[in-house]
Amino acid sequence: MDEMTRDQAVVLGVSMAGLLAARVLAERFERVVMIDRDPLPPAGGHRQGVPHGRHLHGLHPRGREILDELFPGFTAALTADGAVGGDVLGDLRWQLSGHQLRQAAIGLPALFASRPFLEGHVRAMVRRLPGVRILEQRSICGLVATPDRRTITGVEVRPVSGGAPDRIPASLVVDATGRGSRTPVWLGELGYPQPAQDRVEIGLGYATRNYRLRPGAMNGDQMILTTGTTANPRAGVLAATEGGRHMLTIAGIRGDHPPTDPAGFGAFAASLPTTDIAAAITGAEPADDPVPFRFPVSVRHRYERLARFPGHLLVIGDAICSFNPLYGQGMTVAAIEAMTLRRLLVRHAVPDARRYFRAIAAAIDVPWDIAVGGDLAFPQVPGRRSAKVRLVNSYLPRVHAAAAHDEVLAASLVRVIGLKDRPQTLLRPHRVLRVLRGSLAASREPIVAPGGRARADSPAGQAAQPAP
């Protein structure tokens, strides 16, 4: 490796995980080269490589905090540019397992904006970092390794318009190319074992439409989130975005997918476990036609279990683990992973792969358990239900029921969902006592969302828990 390449990191993929990785790599490497096959539009513009960008993207409190740490003034800058602020419990209507959490301001800010707006702003901030260069419209074809294949020394890229491939040297390559990552295949080609996968076949179908709502349609709230119940697994989230619009994403599992013709889309929205979202879009002016997305399976690549892995190559973001998007965790987990990488970069310019993947696995465990555990509450989702999953899935609906009347519990719950606190906080003895007392009281009452806004049709169903 010559002097020129010793201080160059290359990041594959210029989406959220790649951008956050580049941000922390720029602290340690003189040059960071980012590569993507898309032409990258200004903030707010859609692009082919991120088709999920057309669907609602909630940013959890932990993710927003990390973005503010990595890019000081991030929340303020986006809000000044049109993103919508609010309180994560005071301004959000959380309807979980057919229970609406008691609303109360808890001083935890939420930020609402579309995915292209969020990503575009992060991209603009990364572009301004000294030493970072973004190469657009280049397809990554493969890795370059030393003759003994022990160390990755660069990547091969080709212009999407065609032509001969080019080699870009690097002392560290970070793969952030998302669910379609080719690292498992490249490992095989280099003679390494491929990582095992954990998979949960959720068979999720999304559809999304933007609206201009009539004044007062949200009753002052910034988001209504209705999760599925075991009796009715359909879910929906209606949230404010920049530009005075609201985005509605509706979803169903195991093939029960929302239609994309306007009438069918409206009928599906009206069939959610509560009627709040249907009421809010009544009389609204649609800004576009519904668009679909299919997410068949959550996948976690177990890189940390590999006995052999080449040096100077790491993987981040959806390329390691892509969760059921209804839980809204992906961007926040990518941010947590970037902070993990930052911690390891402090000690060694090029982190040891085994140490890195172990640390990443530890960061993924909780969000993976939340998403997978939630999915396995639905009987139609195949998979083994461990004793822990069964216990949590019988406890959570009780937490939801109690939190409908107890703002302390509601605050604890949204902090856990927002990846601020560990789920164990809900299992502390004083919390368990509140849950038992509260859920007993709730079971003596009809299940009506506070404020009389809506009626849930299943008192006992377990819910998935999407993001603010």
Ligand SMILES: Cc1cc2nc3c(=O)[nH]c(=O)nc-3n(C[C@H](O)[C@H](O)[C@H](O)COP(=O)(O)OP(=O)(O)OC[C@H]3O[C@@H](n4cnc5c(N)ncnc54)[C@H](O)[C@@H]3O)c2cc1C
């Ligand atoms: C429908 C849906 C809804 C979601 N909702 C939320 C949400 O509410 N909240 C949340 O936090 N997360 C959500 N997520 C997850 C979130 O989008 C991702 O976790 C996050 O974007 C991190 O992804 P990534 O950067 O790892 O990969 P991606 O966003 O998939 O980006 C991969 C990048 O790599 C580029 N690329 C791929 N292959 C190549 C190649 N061969 N050559 C060159 N470039 C290449 C692509 O162009 C793209 O830019 C959702 C996901 C989906 C699918």
